[in-house]
Amino acid sequence: MAVYKLLLLQPPVQDFYNTAIRLQPIGLCYLKATVQKFLPEFQVVVKDYHQGWGRHTLPLPKELAYLKDYYAYPDKSPFSSFYQYYHFGASFEAIAEDVAAEQPDLIGISSLFSPYFREVMRCAEAIKQRWNAPIILGGAHVSVEPERMLRHECIDFVIRGEGERPLVEFLRAWMQQSDYDKVPNLGFKRHAKLILNPLAPNYAIDDLPVPDFSDFPANRYLFEQRPLSFVITSRGCPHRCAFCSVHLTFGYRYRRRSNEAILHELQQRYHAGYRVFDFEDDNLTFDRQAMLELCEKIIANFPPGDLQFLAMNGLSYHSLDVELLHKMKLAGFTHLNLSLVSANQSIRNQTRRPHSLEHYFTVVHEAAQLGFQIVSYQILGLPDESLDSMIATLVLNAQLPVLLGASIFYLTPGSPLAQEFPPLTETDVFKARLTAMSIETPHIKRDDLFTLFVTTRILNFFKGLELPEKSMPLAEVLHDAEQQGGRTTLGVTILHKLFEQHSLYATVGNNLKPVRRFQVELFFRVWNQLERICTQQGRQITHLASFSGDFPNG
Incomplete structure (x- = not known):
């Protein structure tokens, strides 16, 4: 039946680190299923050139040369940040060769993340040298910067917003x-003029077919060695967070699939061998009642304990409550990623996240009691936030049963906050990534950002320890941890030097080298405000003051 071949590909990325478990190209698989539903004349093939191809090292890009002093060593300690810059995925030459072998009539490339737009262009350039077929781009970054992407000589078409109906x-x-x-x-x-057609609504969300993952075996994407499948229950974000641009892709109108359709997809994936499901919604629990009912359907239709559910794209604690948390736990949810952003009410108001801090405490404590693994994300370096305010948020979360998720602020193209800055250059877009530490403000400098980021690593070291008692003084905790061997013992050795010598060290081979840009005075400003550290299991590390050194309280 097929007369034409459409090849859809996920490109490689280049950065200091890779998020290895969130790479299933569900957007491309939605496109494949939709094209084959409405246009059976097309054979659609999805290729993932990011995951499963390994990595190779690259020279540090000239735009990031200022990071050499920060990411100075191949540090093997538990408190390391970054060091080597990598290409994650297939080489551009290998991609071009593979695409040419497929002999497609058209080629679609996903451009999801703004800082990796150059990799998309490199893919297009390499492919055009080997195979002359029209290239069309889509994805979140294209929705934000369609003209910049379309202007490239190797790009023939772009699609803004949701892609199924337009494609x-x-x-x-x-x-x-x-x-x-x-x-x-x-x-x-x-005639060399760029034309951008008006935006129009996509197909109704329940008219979209189930994403077609047939190009990938069930064991291609894993979470803790179990087959992982992405699921999306809704599109559109009713929130208007100042640092986010997702509305340019999905709009502000929240649309949710029916629970019957979601359950049908879960059952289909279950029979295909998947056992872990990551809900990649921007607002999974926004419709509280519908989420309660979905959990009840999962409980009624699957063997207890057989499935594991994640929400790694994050949950708004505003939409969680005791009843929903209990139901999610019974359904098989194990991890909660929460976005606090800041404990400062005025900062939350400015970023359009005016959620209650009291409600945050309720959600965290109830979720911890239920046994959820919780990560709470804080944005470091928001333009109007003071250093003291950032420290206060860090201290607050250090004393709660959560892991600390430190997200260093960067300007997301198309976000409301980005509109307050001069127009972003190509270099600005390239540096729109956590690892770049690119935005300094009157309140916080790059040394401070680096220090707070590493401080979260130090605090998470303590939070990850398994304590035999509900409450233990720090001296005993360090003594017990020192006996564990490996990186834990190494971490204790470095901590003793930090507390005694007021210097943080990296582990390079068998040697310790000072981490030059780590501001020890700032670390102790944080440390001296801590009354205790709460581990992930809810156990308390106390008597911290005896390790505060000679630095005064912040």
Whole structure:
């Protein structure tokens, strides 16, 4: 039946680190299923050139040369940050060779994350040298910067916003060699002029088919050695967070699939061998009642304990309560990623996240009692937040049963906050990543950002220890941890030097080298405000003051 071949690919990325377990290309698999539903003339193949191809080292890009003093050593200690810059995925040459072997009629490339737009362009350039087929781009970054992407000589088309309906209508126009002006969301070139068609609604969310993962075996993507599948229950974000641009892709109108459709997809994946499901929604629990009912359906239709559910894209604690947490736990949820952003009410108001801190405490304590593994994310370096305010949030979370998720602020293209800055250059977009530590403010400098980031590593070291008693003084905790061997013993050795010599060391081979940009005075400003450290298991590390050194309280 198939007459044409459409190849959809996920490109590699280049950075200091890789998020290895969140790479299943569900967006491309949605596109594949939708095209094959409406246009059976097309054979659609999805290729993942990011996951499963290993990595190789790269020279540090010139735009990031200032990071050499911060990421100075191949540190093997528990408190290391970054060191080597990598290419994660297939080489551009290998991609071009593989694409040419497929002989596609059209090629689609996903451009999800703004700082990796250059990798998308490199893919397009390499492919065009080997195979002359139209290249179309889509994804969140294209929705934010369609003109910058379309301007590149190797890019023929772009799609803004949700891609299913625009791609189908584009393919129809392409087959019929008709005018592209009526294809919604499409960007194209006419006589060297860039044309961006108006945006239009996508298909109704329940009319979208289940994503087609048939190009990948169930064991391609794993979480703790079990087959992992992404699931999306909704699209659209009703919140208007100042640091986010997701509305440019999915809009502000919240649309949720029916629970029957979601359950059908889970059952289909279950029979295909998947046992771990990560809900990648931006707002999984926004419709509280619908989420309660979904949990009840999961409990009624699957063997107890057979499935594990995650929400690694994060949950708004605003939409969680005691009843929903209990139901989610019974259904098989094990991890909660919460976004606090800041404990400072005025900062939360400015970033349009005016959620109650009291409610945050309720959610954290109830979730911890239920046995959830909790990560709480704080943004370090928001433009109007003082250093004292950032420290206060860090101290608050250090004393709660959560792991600390430190997210260093960067300007997301298209976000409301980015509009308050001069127009972003290509270099600015490239540096829109946590590892770049690119934004300094009157309140916080790069040394401070680095120090607070490493401080979260130190505090998480304590939080990850398993204590035999509900409450233990720090001296006993360090003594017991020192006996464990490996990196734990190494961490204790470095901590003793930090407390006694007021210097943090990296482990390089068998040697210890000072971490030069770590501001020890700032570390002790945080440390001296801690009354205790709460581990992930809810146990308390006390008597911290005897390790405070000679630095005064902040």
